[in-house]
Amino acid sequence: MPVDSTTFRSVLGQWPSGVCVVTTAGPTGVHGMTASSFSSVSLDPPLVSVCLGNHLPSRALLGEAGKFALSFLGKDQAHIGRRFAGQERGISDRFAGLDWTITPNGCPVLSDAVAWLDCRVAHAYPGGDHTIFVGEVTEAALPRIISPLLFHSRNWGQVAQPLPDTVQVRDLASPPDGLRFEFFAAGRDSLPSPERVIAARKAGDCVVGYVTDAFDPDREDEVLATVAALRALGCDEIGCVESDVAPASPLQVARILQDASVLVRPAVLRVRLAGHNRLALVNALVAMKNGVSHFDVVAPGAGSPGLPLDDLLHLSRQLEVAGPVDQRPSDADLAQIRE
Structure with missing residues (x-):
């Protein structure tokens, strides 16, 4: 029947x-x-x-x-x-x-x-x-x-993405290892030349481009266009940076990262959140739910405005997300790259 x-x-x-x-x-x-x-x-x-x-x-x-x-x-x-x-x-x-x-x-x-x-x-x-x-x-x-x-x-x-399997971090206070070419861009007009990026990649550097003030609701179109431009430029990692002056709302973090996580592929998407924002951990959770597993953090007592490592560790444990794992290459990795 x-x-x-x-x-x-x-x-x-x-x-x-x-x-x-x-x-x-x-x-x-x-x-x-x-x-x-x-x-x-x-x-x-x-x-x-x-x-x-x-x-x-x-x-x-x-x-x-x-x-x-x-x-x-x-x-x-x-x-x-x-x-x-x-x-x-x-x-x-x-x-x-x-x-x-x-x-x-x-x-x-x-x-x-x-x-x-x-x-x-x-x-x-x-x-x-x-x-x-x-x-x-x-x-x-x-x-x-x-x-x-x-x-x-x-x-x-x-689309609502699941939580990542692991959370990986990079300590902002760590001394530069000489294997990363990092730069910050407010928009598409402030990108380095393609030749500079090509030279960095030939030297074995990881090319990391950050978009500043990425969660300003008045800059949404420009931010996403800059993310796309960074991917076209050949960045290995692309970061979205929260303003130290204007705290980001979880809603705007979700709006940006939901699209940025698609635009950056296959590059890695990073997030640098402001630790003094009372909603910092909420924004970190929102970031995880929108395809982000790589965070820039600061060590306890560092005195800088970044997201404290201990707070992110506590959040990841509560969410049963493994990690975080330090992103810096091991001595073996360094030796292999230099060879």
Whole structure:
């Protein structure tokens, strides 16, 4: 006996998915809808599928047009997902006020989507009260690197990373070992030359670029753009530094690190927090929950404004996170590098 539709819908709601806007264009104009029933089908040839309800206007228009595009939404685009799902009242034109790019197939895609695919309908299969459209991908792009928007149990959400297995630290009071080329950048205009970075890497140095005042809410776009520029420059490690003057809020720490943890890959993301901030340990926990396992700390009694090592140790023990481990290379590592 088939399961009832209410139970089936509730069970499916426990499966988290990304969110995309499906668009198509035909003689009657453009049309779009929000969908989470997207899946990759094949790499060679590149095929994807999307399922549309047979009662929806998009299903008929897409079938007639023979083409469609998919715009994957970022964590800050839930309002767009709600709009194309018909959840925002008073909006007659779902496309109005948004920045669109027209694909080679003539379908609109969001200019600031996380990614988009342009597709030609290769197959259309009956699927109960839905039609399964298989599209051959003809164009693809990654306009913006940002954490994706998720949909789970009828709610819009974001990626929450688990705690790291270990926490690693670097004592700011440790004398320089001569194997690190470190610099600080307030923005993209204050980066060292590519030649200087290349020379440091040839010398065997670990290239570490820090973004100062990284958690200022008024500098969010510039901070993330600087993080991306540091990664493009070839940094091995990229650090986000809290201001000694303006304490960072846990919310802003989460906003920056959630995207920075994606932007830096495969480089290492470091965080340097201000120890005098009353929310320092909260910010450290938020950092761990957003992909950070490397912290700059100060030893007890150092008298500097950094995050105290003892506090981070206490936090890691309470969270059952192993470590921390000193990041300085061992004598054996030094000898191997020098050889």
